Amino acid sequence: MKTKKLIYILLLPLFIYSCKPEVNDFKPSNGNADFTSFVAVGNSLTAGYASGALYTSGQKAGFANILAKQMVFAGGNGTFKIPLMPTEDGVGVAESGNPPTLRTKLVMGYSTDCLGQTSLGPVPAVADPDQQELAAELMTSVAGDGPFNNIAVPGIKVGHLFAPGLGTLNPFYGRFAENPQTDVLISEAAKVNPTFFLLWIGNNDVLDYAASGGVAPITPVDGDVGFGFRASYTAAVQTLMQEAPEGVVANIPSVTSAPYFTTVPYNPVVLTDPDAVSQLNSAYALYNQMMEANGLPYRINWTLGQNPMVIFDKDMPLPDAYAQFKFRQIKADELVLLSIPQDSIKCAQWGTAKPVPDMYVLTEKEIQKVNNATHQFNKIIKENVDANNLAFLNVNSLMKQISEQGIMADGVEFTSTLVTGNLFSLDGIHLSAQGNALVANYFIRAINSKYNSAIPQVNITDYPPILLP
Amino acid sequence: MKKFITFLTLVFMSSTIFAGGYQVRLQGNKQTGIGLIGTPMIYGSSSTFYNPGSLPFMKKKWDFDVGASFIFSNVAFQKAKSNYQAKSENKTGTPFYAYGAFKISHLITVGLGVYTPYGSSETWNDQWAGKLLIQNISLQAIYIQPTIAFNISDKVGIGAGFVYAMGNVKMQRALNYSGDSYVNLDGKTTSIGYNVGIFWKPIEKLRLGLDYRSAIKMSVVDGDATFKIPQSLQGTIPENNKFDAELPLPANLDFGLAVYATDKLLLSFELDYVWWSVYDTLTFTFKDQGDLLNSNNPRLYKNTLIPRFGIEYDINKTILVKGGFYYDSSPTNENYFSPETVSLNTVAYTLGLSIMPVDGLSIDVSWLQLFGRKAEKNYSPDKFQGTYQSAAVIPGIGISYSF
Numbered sequence: 001m002k003t004k005k006l007i008y009i010l011l012l013p014l015f016i017y018s019c020k021p022e023v024n025d026f027k028p029s030n031g032n033a034d035f036t037s038f039v040a041v042g043n044s045l046t047a048g049y050a051s052g053a054l055y056t057s058g059q060k061a062g063f064a065n066i067l068a069k070q071m072v073f074a075g076g077n078g079t080f081k082i083p084l085m086p087t088e089d090g091v092g093v094a095e096s097g098n099p100p101t102l103r104t105k106l107v108m109g110y111s112t113d114c115l116g117q118t119s120l121g122p123v124p125a126v127a128d129p130d131q132q133e134l135a136a137e138l139m140t141s142v143a144g145d146g147p148f149n150n151i152a153v154p155g156i157k158v159g160h161l162f163a164p165g166l167g168t169l170n171p172f173y174g175r176f177a178e179n180p181q182t183d184v185l186i187s188e189a190a191k192v193n194p195t196f197f198l199l200w201i202g203n204n205d206v207l208d209y210a211a212s213g214g215v216a217p218i219t220p221v222d223g224d225v226g227f228g229f230r231a232s233y234t235a236a237v238q239t240l241m242q243e244a245p246e247g248v249v250a251n252i253p254s255v256t257s258a259p260y261f262t263t264v265p266y267n268p269v270v271l272t273d274p275d276a277v278s279q280l281n282s283a284y285a286l287y288n289q290m291m292e293a294n295g296l297p298y299r300i301n302w303t304l305g306q307n308p309m310v311i312f313d314k315d316m317p318l319p320d321a322y323a324q325f326k327f328r329q330i331k332a333d334e335l336v337l338l339s340i341p342q343d344s345i346k347c348a349q350w351g352t353a354k355p356v357p358d359m360y361v362l363t364e365k366e367i368q369k370v371n372n373a374t375h376q377f378n379k380i381i382k383e384n385v386d387a388n389n390l391a392f393l394n395v396n397s398l399m400k401q402i403s404e405q406g407i408m409a410d411g412v413e414f415t416s417t418l419v420t421g422n423l424f425s426l427d428g429i430h431l432s433a434q435g436n437a438l439v440a441n442y443f444i445r446a447i448n449s450k451y452n453s454a455i456p457q458v459n460i461t462d463y464p465p466i467l468l469p
Numbered sequence: 470m471k472k473f474i475t476f477l478t479l480v481f482m483s484s485t486i487f488a489g490g491y492q493v494r495l496q497g498n499k500q501t502g503i504g505l506i507g508t509p510m511i512y513g514s515s516s517t518f519y520n521p522g523s524l525p526f527m528k529k530k531w532d533f534d535v536g537a538s539f540i541f542s543n544v545a546f547q548k549a550k551s552n553y554q555a556k557s558e559n560k561t562g563t564p565f566y567a568y569g570a571f572k573i574s575h576l577i578t579v580g581l582g583v584y585t586p587y588g589s590s591e592t593w594n595d596q597w598a599g600k601l602l603i604q605n606i607s608l609q610a611i612y613i614q615p616t617i618a619f620n621i622s623d624k625v626g627i628g629a630g631f632v633y634a635m636g637n638v639k640m641q642r643a644l645n646y647s648g649d650s651y652v653n654l655d656g657k658t659t660s661i662g663y664n665v666g667i668f669w670k671p672i673e674k675l676r677l678g679l680d681y682r683s684a685i686k687m688s689v690v691d692g693d694a695t696f697k698i699p700q701s702l703q704g705t706i707p708e709n710n711k712f713d714a715e716l717p718l719p720a721n722l723d724f725g726l727a728v729y730a731t732d733k734l735l736l737s738f739e740l741d742y743v744w745w746s747v748y749d750t751l752t753f754t755f756k757d758q759g760d761l762l763n764s765n766n767p768r769l770y771k772n773t774l775i776p777r778f779g780i781e782y783d784i785n786k787t788i789l790v791k792g793g794f795y796y797d798s799s800p801t802n803e804n805y806f807s808p809e810t811v812s813l814n815t816v817a818y819t820l821g822l823s824i825m826p827v828d829g830l831s832i833d834v835s836w837l838q839l840f841g842r843k844a845e846k847n848y849s850p851d852k853f854q855g856t857y858q859s860a861a862v863i864p865g866i867g868i869s870y871s872f
Contacts, residue, residue, distance in 0.1 A: 434645075468648075
């Protein structure tokens, strides 16, 4: 009898042991939204453009695709067609060059500068690509694979959503438009019978100006649909609302916090030779005399060590007779673009004997214009969000937080530094794979909080870091 | 002797994970069965660890005790705001002990103990969501404790032991570079400490014990750091480096009380206070490229108090059955909770059986089961948040002989 009891007591633990630990508390749900069919509308960011090109794995790692995959847990139909590029090297448009040149994506690699020094940095995956081959890749139509859920098109401004024949001007649309000569991009959305939309557009309306050093125009606030920002943006939201009653909208980040604008310092010119200093000072003596004679505050002085570069500034208040003197030393809060040819600084006296061309610099005045436009456009975006009761992601404040303090997620530190900051891809403007995952999680947060849904977030570390040789 | 060495080698893989930070209190199967209570007990040479003050009360002149436990533990994890789940695949931990004690005279008893009071092993999948925090870790400490105890009177014993500690830690975490980069740290160290106890038997039916085991600072100097990183970084971060780190093993103060309710039934109660707050920051200092690689990882542990209850019933002169229960609250800080040591508030029960087939010989079997209570934790410096739950089952066996 006693032995029997003892056996029971001894067996009890085995029974209890069968309860192994298990944590499964997350219940995905669609809440008040319907994620059955998801459409994403936007520019290069939403298209999955990265490291200077549109390419297969970049498109797949785009936040829109990540979001679509996570929506499947909350009722998504699992179909999210992307007009995929045929190659992994892809096709992109170089930031500078007239006429524009095509290139492959950028990768981390070694390059040798004019001084014979080899260093690690972003270089094209294919050094001198065959322009015709890339053009053919870009022009080959994939319209037959549609309709597409990701209808974002690199390079577009908000007005382009309504431009008939955009496909003939912008090959990134032309390659998936059924009739490139006549089709209107916004009409692509209806083709997938969307129940939920994402709209992130407006960046290029300021970025084009900023990325051209203040040469290309900023979209005006007023004007008809297709021209003015307000009318075009409002029409875009309304058109999408007719197709899908729910959606998420993101605003425009401060473009000047991207590494494209913050990587090259204002004072990269290092003078170590006293003779060179006095030579430069005597070369600019005439300039300084002329400015003093005209009662203007501009002076150019050189010292040993780091010196601010000399730049062209078309906005300088000089009489027309002195137009050729519209150059000055750059201020510490002005920005030099990543597109500036580094060899020209190192070996062709750019910034010292030769002023840096306007297209590589954002002056204080230009930065102010960019900030004002971003602020105005974001106000219009927020008004549309509120009027239509949509989910909203404030990318502007998110990017601000990242550039000021950085953000940690799953042990990955995101800052707005090129390469080591993890957030941006190698072009300094578009997101990296991990940056896309982070942004996807912020979109998920915005959607879940608006619609009381529970779309699960993704692990940042499931996405690759920037590849190093 | 040879056999004993083989046994030691086998169990050298001693390691475990469970509540109470990285402390493993499996230093005697007689005690494990009764809720891990040992301070107020006369359990022969195994008191070398639990309370050397009770050594003079062992019944015979010589006493030897060896044993081990087998820890089967699992941790389940779910990331915050995600349906992602992970389970750690922990190796079976085998803490062990070996004691010998000799009563030189009525007054003086000496003892020697070899045991493993601290250890932790956690193996996550190399690609899991927290890989940048930890992929796997194993930590162990082996203590050797020569001890001397005195019989102050028939009722009071005191004992003191010198502790020589040998520790070793291995850990690996991923680095956010391409090509499955990681850093592997491997370090060994030795240190010293002490263990003092007092035992009081005011009347035959009542026993009280108080024991203090000092904190021991395990300082790894010149441990091996191996970085597997892309070639382009090897100019900046050396592949093979040396590191220093310090891991404190906390002090313990145990107070226990045992009372014979009847001739056959022993009831016991113990309170253990653990100074976990010594584990404030885990610091790694590297020999080369320190500015780049050195790291301070806050842990901010807090002191804990563990209450234990146990009973022992003497079925007949040859069979003792035991049971116990305790609650071990987690010393971790919920905002600095790293998946390297998943220490949760833990409820535990124990069962024990001692069989004494012949005079002086005891075979002690124990069963310990731990339930780490589900809780959401965050490692805020890395923003790694999720819900953890743990469980462990630990069978143990020991054999003692006295003559």
